Amino acid sequence: MVDSTGLEQMVCFQLYAASRAMTAAYRPALDAHGxxxxxxxxxxxxxxxxxxxxxxxxxxxxxxxxxxxxxxxxxxxxxxxxxxxxxxxxxxxxxxxxxxxxxxxxxxGDLPRRIACATDLTDDEFRRLHHLLSRLRGTT
Amino acid sequence: MVDSTGLEQMVCFQLYAASRAMTAAYRPALDAHGxxxxxxxxxxxxxxxxxxxxxxxxxxxxxxxxxxxxxxxxxxxxxxxxxxxxxxxxxxxxxxxxxxxxxxxxxxGDLPRRIACATDLTDDEFRRLHHLLSRLRGTT
DNA sequence: CAGATACCGGTTGTGCGCAACTAAATTGGG
DNA sequence: CCCAATTTAGTTGCGCACAACCGGTATCTG
The missing domain is CATH 1.10.10.10 (Winged helix-like DNA-binding domain superfamily/Winged helix DNA-binding domain)
Structure with missing residues (x-):
């Protein structure tokens, strides 16, 4: 369960950074409405x-x-x-x-879609990310 | 680029929730050292x-x-x-x-590994998550 | 060289997150 | 029925995040 490349540390930081980057992506549109x-x-x-x-x-x-x-x-x-x-x-x-x-x-209402489109993740990558994050949430 | 199941919204929220859950997982060990x-x-x-x-x-x-x-x-x-x-x-x-x-x-030093082991993600799932989050970070 | 510009770290103000606690309402057991 | 335990929302205190701004230093230009 998990190798020794230090990937665990990376993933934890990536979640922390990605979460902040995502809310930053929403910020301009949301700021416009306070x-x-x-x-x-x-x-x-x-x-x-x-x-x-x-x-x-x-x-x-x-x-x-x-x-x-x-x-x-x-x-x-x-x-x-x-x-x-x-x-x-x-x-x-x-x-x-x-x-x-x-x-x-x-x-x-469709802000998440607009944000997602600014990403260059494919449809399939989004689905896989969704699946992996679900598995993570289930156990932590 | 991204379908119409509302997955984008889910993924954004999952990142937000997973990040908080991850820091919550670290909290007991870190609290012990202030x-x-x-x-x-x-x-x-x-x-x-x-x-x-x-x-x-x-x-x-x-x-x-x-x-x-x-x-x-x-x-x-x-x-x-x-x-x-x-x-x-x-x-x-x-x-x-x-x-x-x-x-x-x-x-x-090895706290990330201990946290990762509490998860029941496999080695391979961790690698795929790392890869997808890297791709996400590259563009947002 | 002198002045404009950019850079670095710090401060202030606002809004989360979360632990610990409070007050009020409800529920459950004897 | 009554009292203890539980539930619900709110408040307080602290530590991030982040925008906006400041003072001091370095660098770039003429």
Whole structure:
């Protein structure tokens, strides 16, 4: 399980660097709308699922309330999101996309595809990368 | 270039999540020595290259002085690193690993291998991941 | 040589990530 | 039914990342 070329070290650093490079690739388009990449990820969940509790957002994004609470507060201040206490369970907070938040989908919905096209990875390479990263996530 | 299954979005998020999961995997071992993952990366460069300017550290880690300066100051406070002005070019600052910093290599030098073994990726999968991430980095 | 330009490291300000903790609400067991 | 344990969101504190900017140094040009 893993040879002795120091590849493990390389892969860990590559993940760290690639992740930052990817969010940097998103930055210009997102900046134009005053969004950050994590905020964009949260909006994508809301576009896909509609009103969602903070808890479920956390499960989808692998983030806890310590990260999400201030992030959602900023999205709310920007007018893209509305928060209200759950009625059945008053511990929960349901996050609703607003008109403004929903409209962002028109401009930013296909951003991942545009970013991917700027890459010169082939279709097949993308699929293999997806598969390998899935295997990685399954075990760490 | 990239199909329409939404794979691009998945891969971007996977990189973001995998990077965080990887640093989380390093955390217990690094915590035991009071280090963070970026600090560990900086130390690895110093172990490999010896005394290095802030500028070169930045090139190796893809980080700017805004990130490195405070990080190195903390490493210096912890006693793992010493900083001194370059003699030839007084703009530069050369970062030297101290005895303490060098000794960390005994405990943490093979950490990437230990982390990689906790994964159940095969040798070959690791190589393919390395290759795909290299291709990604080349273009973004 | 002198002034403009570029380079190097540092500082400031903002927004994550994450650990540790808190307050309020819910749930479960006796 | 009541109290302990759990769940949920929020807050605080710290360390990155990164943009924007600064002061000091070196280099390039005329």
């Amino acid at each position: 969004l950050t990449y994590p905020q964009y990820l949260a909006l994508r969940v809301l576009w896909h699922r509609g009103p969602t509790t903070v808890r479920d957002l956390g499960h989808h994004l692998d983030l806890d309330s310590g990260t999400l609470s201030p992030l959602l507060k900023r999205l709310e201040t920007a007018g893209h999101v509305r928060r209200e206490r759950g009625t059945a369970d008053e511990r929960t907070v349901v996050v609703h996309p607003t008109e403004s938040g929903t409209r962002l989908r028109d401009d930013l | 280090l963070t993952y970026p600090q560990y990366l900086a130390l690895r460069v110093l172990w490999h290259r010896g005394p290095t300017t802030v500028r070169d550290l930045g090139h190796h880690l893809d980080l700017d002085s805004g990130t490195l300066s405070p990080l190195l100051k903390r490493l210096e406070t912890a006693g793992h690193v010493r900083r001194e002005r370059g003699t030839a070019d007084e703009r530069t600052v050369v970062v030297h690993p101290t005895e303490s910093g060098t000794r960390l290599r005994d405990d943490l």
